[in-house]
Every structure is written in C-alpha cells, then in structure tokens.
Amino acid sequence: MGLCIFAAPEIVVGTVLVLGVVVVALAIEAELDAYASKRKPTSKSPPDPKQNPQPLVPTDPHPADYAEWRERCTDHYIKCTGYFAGMKEPRVYGESLCQSCSRVCRRTGRWPTEFSGHPCPGG
Structure with missing residues (x-):
C-alpha cells in the first residue's frame, strides 16, 4: 500500500x-x-480482624513515683545525648532519638532499649 x-x-x-x-x-x-x-507478594499476612490487639496502657504513677521517673529519665537522656556528642543524632518523627526515648521513659518509667527500630543509648 x-x-x-x-x-x-x-x-x-x-x-x-x-x-x-x-x-x-x-x-x-x-x-x-x-x-x-x-512485584513480589508481601509475606505479611493481614491481621485477624476478630482478634483485639492489646493496647499499650501507660501506668498512672503516684506523684512521688513520677518525680523519681522524671529524674531517672533525665539522667538517661543526658547519657544518651552524651553518647551522640560530636555526631549527628538520628531523627525519629521530627525529634531527636534521645527525645523520643525520653518521652517513652516518662510515660512508662523505664528507659526503652529501642524506639522505632533504633537503639536507645544511655540505658
């Protein structure tokens, strides 16, 4: 044609x-x-909708206990920031890793071992 x-x-x-x-x-x-x-199929199976997840229920400390928690968490926070002295500290959710770990500590009374997959130094 x-x-x-x-x-x-x-x-x-x-x-x-x-x-x-x-x-x-x-x-x-x-x-x-x-x-x-x-594309590979995801290996994670969807959660069972019939199962209720266990919510994180923060303890409600007595005011005297809370003062002790705050002091303990402040000490851990100072150790954590000292660990990163002179280095760039990882950021998690818009705040420093030490701030995130301190926030969890003040809610639970214990310095966490990790936060969002990052180890919490200073504990």
Missing part, C-alpha cells in the same frame, strides 16, 4: 500522530506488565 504524494499534508500528519500515540501506549502497557510480573 503506497502513500500518495498528492495526499493532503494534514492527513499525513494526523496519521503519523495517531501511530505515535499507539506505539507509546503499547510501550507503556508492556512496561506495566513487566513491573506487575516482577
């Missing part, structure tokens, strides 16, 4: 544009299929 040299230029340009769009669409479809075949 030949192309007539007397065909209107707008028809030729339109045909080229349509063919280009079809080629690009086929290329995108092929890439999406390749991506879908490479």
Whole structure:
C-alpha cells in the first residue's frame, strides 16, 4: 500500500500522530506488565480482624513515683545525648532519638532499649 504524494499534508500528519500515540501506549502497557510480573507478594499476612490487639496502657504513677521517673529519665537522656556528642543524632518523627526515648521513659518509667527500630543509648 503506497502513500500518495498528492495526499493532503494534514492527513499525513494526523496519521503519523495517531501511530505515535499507539506505539507509546503499547510501550507503556508492556512496561506495566513487566513491573506487575516482577512485584513480589508481601509475606505479611493481614491481621485477624476478630482478634483485639492489646493496647499499650501507660501506668498512672503516684506523684512521688513520677518525680523519681522524671529524674531517672533525665539522667538517661543526658547519657544518651552524651553518647551522640560530636555526631549527628538520628531523627525519629521530627525529634531527636534521645527525645523520643525520653518521652517513652516518662510515660512508662523505664528507659526503652529501642524506639522505632533504633537503639536507645544511655540505658
């Protein structure tokens, strides 16, 4: 099938544009299929909706105990910041790692061993 040299230029340009769009669409479809075949299924199974998770219930300390907690947590916080002296301290949720660990300590009365996958030094 030949192309007539007397065909209107707008028809030729339109045909080229349509063919280009079809080629690009086929290329995108092929890439999406390749991506879908490479994706690995997640190994985590969804949680059982019938099971109620155990909520973290912070203890309600007596005011005297809370003062002791605060003092203990402050000591651990100072050790933690001393550990990172001269180094860049990791950030967790917009605050320093030592601040995050201190916040947990003040709620529970114990310096945590880790927070969000990062070890809490100073404990």
